[in-house]
Amino acid sequence: MENGLTHTRHPGPDRCVFAVDGHAGTATVTRLAATPGVIDVLTAPGDQWLSARRVRPRTTRVDVGFGVEVGGDAFVVAAGPCAVESQAVLNDITSVVALGGASILRGGAFKPRSHPASFQGLGAEGLALLARQREITAIPVVTEVLDPRHVAAVAESADILQIGARNMHNFELLKEAGRSGRPVLLKRGLAATVDEWFGAAEYVLRTGNPHVILCERGIRTFEPATRFTLDLGAVAVAKRRGHLPVLVDPSHATGRRELVRPLALAAAAAGADGLLLDVHTAPETARCDGAQALTATDFDRLMADLRPLLRALGRPLASDTRVLAEGNPT
Amino acid sequence: MENGLTHTRHPGPDRCVFAVDGHAGTATVTRLAATPGVIDVLTAPGDQWLSARRVRPRTTRVDVGFGVEVGGDAFVVAAGPCAVESQAVLNDITSVVALGGASILRGGAFKPRSHPASFQGLGAEGLALLARQREITAIPVVTEVLDPRHVAAVAESADILQIGARNMHNFELLKEAGRSGRPVLLKRGLAATVDEWFGAAEYVLRTGNPHVILCERGIRTFEPATRFTLDLGAVAVAKRRGHLPVLVDPSHATGRRELVRPLALAAAAAGADGLLLDVHTAPETARCDGAQALTATDFDRLMADLRPLLRALGRPLASDTRVLAEGNPT
Amino acid sequence: MENGLTHTRHPGPDRCVFAVDGHAGTATVTRLAATPGVIDVLTAPGDQWLSARRVRPRTTRVDVGFGVEVGGDAFVVAAGPCAVESQAVLNDITSVVALGGASILRGGAFKPRSHPASFQGLGAEGLALLARQREITAIPVVTEVLDPRHVAAVAESADILQIGARNMHNFELLKEAGRSGRPVLLKRGLAATVDEWFGAAEYVLRTGNPHVILCERGIRTFEPATRFTLDLGAVAVAKRRGHLPVLVDPSHATGRRELVRPLALAAAAAGADGLLLDVHTAPETARCDGAQALTATDFDRLMADLRPLLRALGRPLASDTRVLAEGNPT
Amino acid sequence: MENGLTHTRHPGPDRCVFAVDGHAGTATVTRLAATPGVIDVLTAPGDQWLSARRVRPRTTRVDVGFGVEVGGDAFVVAAGPCAVESQAVLNDITSVVALGGASILRGGAFKPRSHPASFQGLGAEGLALLARQREITAIPVVTEVLDPRHVAAVAESADILQIGARNMHNFELLKEAGRSGRPVLLKRGLAATVDEWFGAAEYVLRTGNPHVILCERGIRTFEPATRFTLDLGAVAVAKRRGHLPVLVDPSHATGRRELVRPLALAAAAAGADGLLLDVHTAPETARCDGAQALTATDFDRLMADLRPLLRALGRPLASDTRVLAEGNPT
Incomplete structure (x- = not known):
């Protein structure tokens, strides 16, 4: 020019x-x-800004595969273990969440941990377990990528590349993830302003990849009663300022199982397009963040409360629409 | 002993x-x-701690007068102008909120302002306007008290004494408010932990006054997109830890009119017992915080969205139950 | 007009x-x-703003009595127990700090505590002990006032009225303290911006009382390694923006004895006009904040490090100038 | 085992x-x-923890080349432009800082910017300019590395690899930087606790590379008067908890030129082992963070104030010892 x-x-x-x-x-x-x-x-x-609602007045619908769409009319639940541990456990958890109403399976293969002696995830083996699970269950998979050199491998095994809060400012990773063409789930940094969150999204969008999903997961504040402070105000701001779909992760935000349900419902009411939930069938044995994982019973109870709430909000649950679509042979 | x-x-x-x-x-x-x-x-x-749920397993119901109860099955909306300006304006606003579904009228006579040159409220004259309004409309009134020496006067004109966020640690004021016997609405301090908020409640409870209502109104964080960061995690914690009813003030938390509706709905979904809302029939002329006040139209729209949500949550709106009760002559 | x-x-x-x-x-x-x-x-x-340096280019010198001035060329140390406990203990501590180089005795009679069951100070009895100490030792005294109704009594026993961090936004108290005519030591609120701190100072100044001393004492942040985060950047800002003298309280900021010395020296280097220090001759028996109190040995060591630093900064220690003045008979 | x-x-x-x-x-x-x-x-x-002072009671001395050591008795100043722009400008700035008392040249070739449209640094060309400068001037160079794939190239041109605040949690980058064997300057994350900062250092140390230098550069808080809040309490904590040398960057912390001097002096008094300073001979034309860069005059004035302060603290300035050593032919 x-x-x-x-x-x-x-x-x-x-x-x-x-x-x-x-x-x-x-x-x-x-x-x-x-x-x-x-x-x-x-x-x-x-x-x-490519993410601005003024540029695209309608919310971007991100097709994440297997007939699931984030940012459409339906509300989407992504659920699964914080970290992938074994095929057996992953199997159990996938059954619980898929039957319970989740449309996306989440699970970490590479885990960013504050101390090098903590469990770092199964790595490539975890990816393989996720890929197998996705093949069996026909459910899209979201998993975190930590290193630009792993992007290709992760993009092969997963449907959505998650950029974790600790890497939101890792712009080289953002660009590499963007170039993969895969949908990117971009978590807000622990101390990132909404403005910087959108700046990070822009790094992905500028690679020509429009499939960006934002995810609020709590920010750092002085309050010790919860692990982080879930900022639903930022969700409301993000939905007005931009056209990208916004998910909420109440599990990491609170770090406490008993607070996940009220904040999950609050997120839906605040206008989020879906949830990211930690679910584990045996949280007491989980190798990572067990205190925040919902049990199967917790998850079912949450979904039972979520459905009528979504109806009141005029939004179907994605997994319900899908079942209906499949159930309709004409 | x-x-x-x-x-x-x-x-x-x-x-x-x-x-x-x-x-x-x-x-x-x-x-x-x-x-x-x-x-x-x-x-x-x-x-x-007298506020602990372990001490009183059931949520405390605070009778605030005129048949209105906070902390019962019904969800309560308190609405009105940030500051009382004149009888005419107060009249207009009261009509809007009372007809729209509010059960309590809020309005400030004494305003704590960061700079002494800002409008400080009408003081005693504002109290008189509120008292007259309450007499005409038969609606309970909540207003802020700033000085232990004003407690008696405020307790005479108002049904609920509000302790503002900036005075949450003003323990002499808390004790004096407690001794009045009036219900006390205790806002969380800008940088108060949940623990300190409960400590402040304890100051009131120890005077022998059990009528304490908590109110979350946003905390100070690094995020500039909203005036404060509404902490619904703290609401969920407070409801589990204590037996006191908890309201949420999304108007002061966000400082932006267009964010009040999503966060008001979120507060209800998170388990709050009610809302505190800024409403003004002519926000552009308001002498205080006009940018956050809902217009009559905004308020009606919010209430229209709130009612089905409350139904989904299994909670009636307080003003609806009251109308039903009055409407039933037998 | x-x-x-x-x-x-x-x-x-x-x-x-x-x-x-x-x-x-x-x-x-x-x-x-x-x-x-x-x-x-x-x-x-x-x-x-009456506090603006543009309005008064030279730093305001606040005469606090007994020949001590805050905001002049000399650097001033105020030291003493967090809370006054008994005449004997107060005597001991006063000897230590007065001989060691403090020019002002600090000690709390009224203590704002987050929970009503914590020790609240000796109240009027504490004031009497402070007044007696000041008479015996001829040292100016600073003590906190919590309630507008106590201002007159405190102003009679003390030379400087301290407004604590939790009351910085308690504007009725600020006005009453201002009207007493006594110097006012205004601590920054836990979550107050520099702008709001100056707004609070303005409340005092507008009563016609120009004797305002600011005091930075740490703000609330996410960092748990220190009790609060000492914000020396705010001290540098305050010294440029305004003409009021600024003290720093490293004891309350850190809450840990071993961190007081490095931060006290840092405060002096950052341009503060003096320090507010917790000193206790038997910290393990202190009824309040013992973990942060310097012992006599700690205090002497700090002063030994402070003196050469002040010389390098071109500022004498106030107590040294005073001794010189008294020691010079011509 | x-x-x-x-x-x-x-x-x-x-x-x-x-x-x-x-x-x-x-x-x-x-x-x-x-x-x-x-x-x-x-x-x-x-x-x-390999960084614990209990493990190594003496502060680690990091030899950064050209006879310069960080963490020894001498206080070290690293100074230079935020971003490398051209050989001519770099030349000018290097002269100013090397003659003025800096022992290390800082300058960014890869710049992490919140928005992709901002100037991202000269990249490989910037590295070449730095390498040439270092050859001419015989001064060690510190520059930031953003991507694990760039570590080898940066390690070839620079003496110290800087991990920026936004990458403190980028553990793959930390490990790669550690494996290079080069000294690593690890900036504290915007919202990282001291504990997490040490966890990040551990990632480098566990690669077998003991040459880690910490750098405090301000944290995110609610205060808008400075760009970040410089946390000198964390410096005091880090010096007690660990044996790694700690630098302070008052330029990025404050974002305002006129605040750099008081906070630089405060950092030295708080026990820091050195400073990281933005200096630019023509800040108004700087392509990055011009508002915080010291001019040549500012830098000289700071050094003039720093020298007597260091003498009072019993610490020589590194560049002075070096000149003496070189100046002594016997």
């Missing part, structure tokens, strides 16, 4: 957005706006 | 609690437990 | 400041500026 | 530490302690 301007192209269902970097003079803007096919030229600061 | 122990008596609907201060030896505890009529002697740290 | 403007008069050593509230038109400003004797009319937002 | 225990070996100047992972029974511990040559077996939680 002229005047040292550079641009990237971002196709979408209803319009194509061009992000132009550099300082364009008034003449250039006027000429661009007059170009046939150009609907609008947004110049105010912030407007260039 | 023996051994330098002192105690205070706290009667309740189903049992009477005695709070004993000092270090009692095992012999004393054993003997107290054996005393006829004594159900239990709780000694572990924290157990002596 | 015309146009509904109101003003207050604030005399000072070199100029008299008039704070005018209300919106003055350009004509009024021009006319005021042309009035004989008027040096300058400041109108930009913030300029009206 | 027996019982599934694993160990890593960490040689040091005075003793060799073996970190053993796994749960050793009492019998094993007793037998290990009785092994000839074993001085001590530390088992309490935390003791296994």
Whole structure:
């Protein structure tokens, strides 16, 4: 482009957005706006953000595979163990969550731990277990990626690449994940402002990958009663400011099993597009974050409370729509 | 009492609690437990807290007058202007909120402002306006008290004494408010832990006044997208730890009108017993916090969304039960 | 004044400041500026703050009695027990701190405690002990006041009224303390911004009392390694923005004895005008915050390190100047 | 080792530490302690941390090349531009800082920026400029590495690998940096506790690389008057808890040039082993963080104030010792 301007192209269902970097003079803007096919030229600061709702007024629907969509009318539950431990345990947990109403299986193969002596996940073996589970159960899988050099391997085994809170500012990882073309679940950093969260999303979007899902998981504050402070205000802000779907992870936010249910319901009421939940069939033996994992009973109770709430909010549960779709042979 | 122990008596609907201060030896505890009529002697740290759910398993119902109860089955909405400005404006706003589904009128006569040049409220004149409004409309009134020397006057004009976030640690004020016998609405401090919030409640309870209502209104964090960060995790913790009813103030927490609705719904879903809302019929002219006040239309829309949500949660709206009760002549 | 403007008069050593509230038109400003004797009319937002350095370019020197000045060339140490416990203990501690280099005795008679069952201080009896100590030792005394109704009594026994962090937003107390005419030591609130801290100072200054001393004592953050996070950046900001002297309390900020010395030295290097230190001759028996109190040995070691540091900074220690002044008979 | 225990070996100047992972029974511990040559077996939680002062009582001296040591008796200043822009500008700045008293040149080639449209650094070209500068000036260079795949290239051009605050939890990067064998400057994360900071250091130390330098650069809090809140309490804690040298970066912490000097002096007084400073000869043209860069005059003034302060603290400035050593031909 002229005047040292550079641009990237971002196709979408209803319009194509061009992000132009550099300082364009008034003449250039006027000429661009007059170009046939150009609907609008947004110049105010912030407007260039590909995640802005002003750029795409409708919430982006991210197709995560196996007929599941995040950001559509239906509310999506992703559930599973914090860390993948063995095929047997993963099997048990998948049955519980899939039957209970989850549409996505979550499970960590690579775990970022504050101390090197803590359990770091099964790594490649964990990926293989997830891939096998996904094949058997026909359920999309989300798992975390920690290292740009692992992106290809993770993208092969999983349907959604999770960028953890501790890596939200790891821009090289964000770019590599974006380039994989896979949907990216971007957790908010422990001390990241909403503004920086959107900046991180932009790193992925600028690779040409529009499949970004945000996930609020609690921020660091002075309050010790919960592990982190779940910021549902940020969810409400994110839904207004951007067009990306937003999930909420009440398990990591609170770190306490008995607080997951009230905050999961609150997240739905605040306008979140879904949940990310820790579920374990034997939390007392879990190798990671057992205190926050819902048991099978807890999970069922939560889903039983969630369904009427979603009805009141005018939103079906994704797994219910899917069953209906499959159940309808015509 | 023996051994330098002192105690205070706290009667309740189903049992009477005695709070004993000092270090009692095992012999004393054993003997107290054996005393006829004594159900239990709780000694572990924290157990002596009069607010603990272990002490009173059922949520305290606070009768705030005019047939309104906070902490019962019904969900209570308190709404009104941030600051009382004039009889005419107060009249307008009261009509809107009372017809729309609020059971309590809120309005500030004394306003704590960070700078002395800001509008400080109408003071005694504001109290008189609130008192007149309450007489005309037969609606209980909650208003803030800032100074122990004003407690008597405020207690005469209002049904509930509000202790603001900036005064949560003002223990002399808490004690004076407690001694008035009026219900006390205790807002959480900007940087108060849940533990300290309960400590402040204890100051009121120890005066022998059991009518304490907690109110979460957002805490100070690094996030600038909202004025404060609403901590619904603290609401869930407070409901489990204590037996006091908990309200949520999404207006002050967010400081932005468009975020009040999602967070009000979230608060209900998280288990709050009610809401405290800023409503103004002409927010652009409000002398205080106009950016966060709901308009009449906003308020009606919120109530329209809140009712089905409460039904899903199995909780009626207080104003609806009251209308039913009044509407039933038999 | 015309146009509904109101003003207050604030005399000072070199100029008299008039704070005018209300919106003055350009004509009024021009006319005021042309009035004989008027040096300058400041109108930009913030300029009206009586604490602004733009209004008084030189640091305010607060005469706290007994020949001690805070905010002058000399660096001032205030030290003593967190809470006054008995005449004997207070005597011991006073000897240690007065001989060691403190110019002001600190000690709490009224203690704000998060839980009502904690030791609340000796109250009036504590005040009497402080008054006696001050008479015997000829040392100015600073003590906290919690209730507007106690201001007169405290002002009679003490030379400086301390407003604690938990009461920084207690504006009724600030006004009453200001009206006493006594110097006011204003601690920063646990979650107060520098802006709000200055707003609180303004409440005192607007009563016509210019003797305000600020005190940074740590803010609430996520870090649990120290009780609070000492914010020396705020000290540097406060010294640039305003003309009020600023002390630092490393004892309450850290809550750990072994961290007091490094942070006390850091405070001096950052430009603070003095320190507020917890010292106790038998910390293991202290009824309040024993873990943070310096022993006599700790205090002497700190002072031994502080003196050369102050020399390097070009600032004498206040107690040394005083001894010199007294020791010089000519 | 027996019982599934694993160990890593960490040689040091005075003793060799073996970190053993796994749960050793009492019998094993007793037998290990009785092994000839074993001085001590530390088992309490935390003791296994290779960074603990209990493990190495003396501060680790990190030789960063060109005769410069961090963590020794001398206080070390690292200074330079936030981002490397051109050879000419880098030349100018290096002259200023090297003549003024800095012993290490800092400069960013890869810049982590919150938004992808911001200047991201010159990358490989920036590395080449730094390497040339270091060759000409014979000054060690510190620069940030963002991606595990860049570690080898950065290790070739720089003497110290900087891990930025946003990557403190990027454990794959930490491990790769550790394996390079180069000294690693580990900045504290924006919301990392001291505990997590030490956990991150452990990731590097466990690769067998003992050359870790910590750097405090401010944490996220509610206070907007400074960009971050410099936590000198954490510096004092880190110096007591661990044996690693600790630097302080007052430039990034405050984000405001006029606050750098007071906080730099405070850091030295708090016990830091050195400083990391942004210096730019033409800050108004800087492509990154110009508002916080010291000018040549600012830098000289800071050094002029720092020298007497260091003398009072009993610590020479590293560049002065070096000049003396070089200046002494015998």
